Amino acid sequence: MSLPFEFNVDAVLSIAHVAGKKILGIYSQDFEVYEKANVSPLTEADLLSHKTIIDGLADLTPDIPVLSEESPEGDKLNRLSWDTYWLIDPLDGTKEFVKRNGEFTVNIALVNNQEPVFGIVYAPILEVAYCGGKSFGSFKIQDGKAIEINVRKRPEDTSEWKIVGSRSHQSDEFITFIKKYPGAEIISMGSSLKFCLVAEGVADLYPRLGLTSEWDTAASQAVVEGAGGQVLRMPEMTPLRCNENKSSLLNPYFLVCGDSL
Numbered sequence: 264m265s266l267p268f269e270f271n272v273d274a275v276l277s278i279a280h281v282a283g284k285k286i287l288g289i290y291s292q293d294f295e296v297y298e299k300a301n302v303s304p305l306t307e308a309d310l311l312s313h314k315t316i317i318d319g320l321a322d323l324t325p326d327i328p329v330l331s332e333e334s335p336e337g338d339k340l341n342r343l344s345w346d347t348y349w350l351i352d353p354l355d356g357t358k359e360f361v362k363r364n365g366e367f368t369v370n371i372a373l374v375n376n377q378e379p380v381f382g383i384v385y386a387p388i389l390e391v392a393y394c395g396g397k398s399f400g401s402f403k404i405q406d407g408k409a410i411e412i413n414v415r416k417r418p419e420d421t422s423e424w425k426i427v428g429s430r431s432h433q434s435d436e437f438i439t440f441i442k443k444y445p446g447a448e449i450i451s452m453g454s455s456l457k458f459c460l461v462a463e464g465v466a467d468l469y470p471r472l473g474l475t476s477e478w479d480t481a482a483s484q485a486v487v488e489g490a491g492g493q494v495l496r497m498p499e500m501t502p503l504r505c506n507e508n509k510s511s512l513l514n515p516y517f518l519v520c521g522d523s524l
Contacts, residue, residue, distance in 0.1 A: 270323065270324055270327075270373070270381075271323065272381075272394065272399070274323050275320075275323065275371060275383055276383060276385075276392060276394065276404070277319075278315070278316055278319035278320065278323070278371070279316075279369045279371055279383050279385040279392065280385065280387075280392075281315055281319065282311075282312040282315040282316050282319075282353065282369045282385075283312075283369050283385055283387030284387070285308070285311045285312055285315050286308040286311070286312050286354060286360075286367075286369070286387055287387050287388070288311075289306065289307050289308040289311065290308065290360065290363070290387075290388070294306050294307050294308065295307055296361060306354070306357060306360060306361070308353075308354050308360065309332075309333060309353050309354045309357065310333060310353075312353035312354050312369060313331050313332075313333040313334075313351075313353040315353075316329075316331070316351050316353055316369070316371060317329055317331060317351075320349050320351075320371075324349070327347055327348060327349055327373075328341070328342075328345055328348045328349070329348065329349040329350075329351065330342050330345075330348055330349070330350050330351070330478070331350075331351045331352070331353060331478065332351070332352050332353065332476065332478045333353060339512065342506055343506065343509055345506070346375065346376055347373070347374065347375045347376075348373075348374055349371065349372065349373055349374075350372045350373075350374050350379070350477060350478050350481045350482075350505065351369075351370060351371050351372065351478060351482075352368075352369075352370040352455075352478040352479055352482070353369065354367060354368075354369065355367060355368045355369070355370045355384075355454045355455050355478075355479055356368060356453045356454025356455070356456075358453075359430065359453035359454055364430075364453065365386070365388035365389060366386070366388075366389075366430060366452060366453030366454055366456055367386070367388070367453065367454050368384050368385060368386045368454045368455050368456060369383075369384075369385045369387065370382070370383070370384055370385075370455055370478065370479070370481070370482035370483065371383045371482055372478075372481035372482035372484075372485055373396075373485075374481060374505045374506065377504045377505050377506050377507060378502075378504060378505070379396070379480075379481040379482065379484045379485040379488075379505060380396045380397065380398065380485060381394075381395070381396035381398075381399060381485050382394065382395065382396060382481060382482030382483060382484065382485030382486050382489075383482055384455045384456070384458070384459055384482050384483050384486055386454075386456060390405065390406075391403065391404065391405045392404040392405075393412070393459045393462060393463075393483075393486045394486065395412075395462075395485060395486045395489030395490065396485040396486075396488065396489045397485075397488050397489055399489055400489050400490075401413075401462055401486045401487075401489035401490040403459075403463055412462055412463040412464065412490050413463075413464060413490050413491050414461060414462060414464055414487070414490050414491045414492040414521030414522060415464035415465075415467070415521055415522070416521075416522050417467045417468075417520075417521060417522035418467075421444045421445070421446065421447055422445070422446030422447065423446075423447075424444055424447040424448070424467045424468065425447065425448045425450055425465065425466040425467050425468075426441055426444065426447050426448070426449055426450070426466065426467065426468045426469070426470070427449075427450050427451075427452055427457040427460050427461065427466045427468070427469040427519075428441070428449050428450070428451055428452075428457075428469075429451070429452070429453070429457065429471075429473070430451045430452055430453045434472050434473045436472035436473070436516075437470060437472050437473070440470045440472060441470075450465075450466055455479070455480070455482065455483035457469045457483075457519070458480070458483030458484065458486060458487050458494075458519055459483060459486060459487075461487055461490075461492055461519050461520070461521050462483075462486045462487045462489075462490040462492060462521075463490070464490075464521065466521075467520070467521050467522065468518065468519065468520050468521075469518070469519035469520075470497075470516075470517075470518050470519075471514075471516060471517050471518070471519070472497075472516050473516075474513060474514075475513070475514045475517075476512045476513055476514065477505045477506070477512045477513075477514060478512070479514070480494070480503065480514055480517075481505055484503060484519075487519055490521075491521070492519065492520060492521045493519070493520050493523065493524070494517055494518075494519050495517060495518050495519075495520065495524070496514075496515045496516070496517050497515065497516040497517055497518055498516075500518075500524065503515075503517050
């Protein structure tokens with residue numbers, strides 16, 4: 264797949280790192296926690312990261328619009344007319360941030376024709392970034408080194424499977440799902456890092472049987488697909504897409520899988 268535009272991957276990574284530094288400036292001190300309309304916690308770090316990324320992408324690619332979790336409602340309606348746009352979550356895993364366990368990320372995705380074609384997932388506390396897409400392959404960047412990552416072949420014996428679950432959002436549906444695979448190891452992780460465990464071959468499946476929004480998943484979906492995996496909407500088992508629903512940015516339930524089903 265060739266893209267009808269060019270952008271500087273290193274420059275986007277730099278924007279994510281700058282946003283991460285701004286987040287860490289808040290993380291290292293006492294911070295205020297506000298309440299959004301949907302009752303999820305919102306910190307000063309969300310807003311600071313949002314502005315950093317919005318400004319950085321506007322300078323880098325002024326002709327490509329940007330949609331953020333923290334964007335005004337007008338932009339969330341305007342997206343319906345966009346074929347290509349940046350989709351960002353300035354701080355994915357706010358609950359993990361509030362708990363101070365380090366499992367939160369900066370997510371930046373490029374969407375083209377409803378498909379996440381490139382994504383960056385950066386975890387500032389862990390000092391690791393994942394980036395990639397179908398046209399790029401996927402890479403884990405740590406200690407100044409970029410290592411190509413790939414999903415692993417799922418073992419035939421389900422007792423050898425590794426299934427990722429949310430650290431903060433394990434639903435009754437998830438518990439029912441994992442009962443189908445007795446003996447499978449369950450790995451708990453926060454934010455978009457769950458996708459990345461599948462992308463780098465540490466885990467085999469991540470079933471998300473709870474609510475998420477498109478900005479939660481687009482960047483990490485690109486990384487998984489660049490590593491040879493799939494993100495499939497359930498129960499149709501067709502690829503998850505962005506900007507299909509005119510009335511909502513909520514995702515259906517989905518399954519992240521390494522080896523093909």
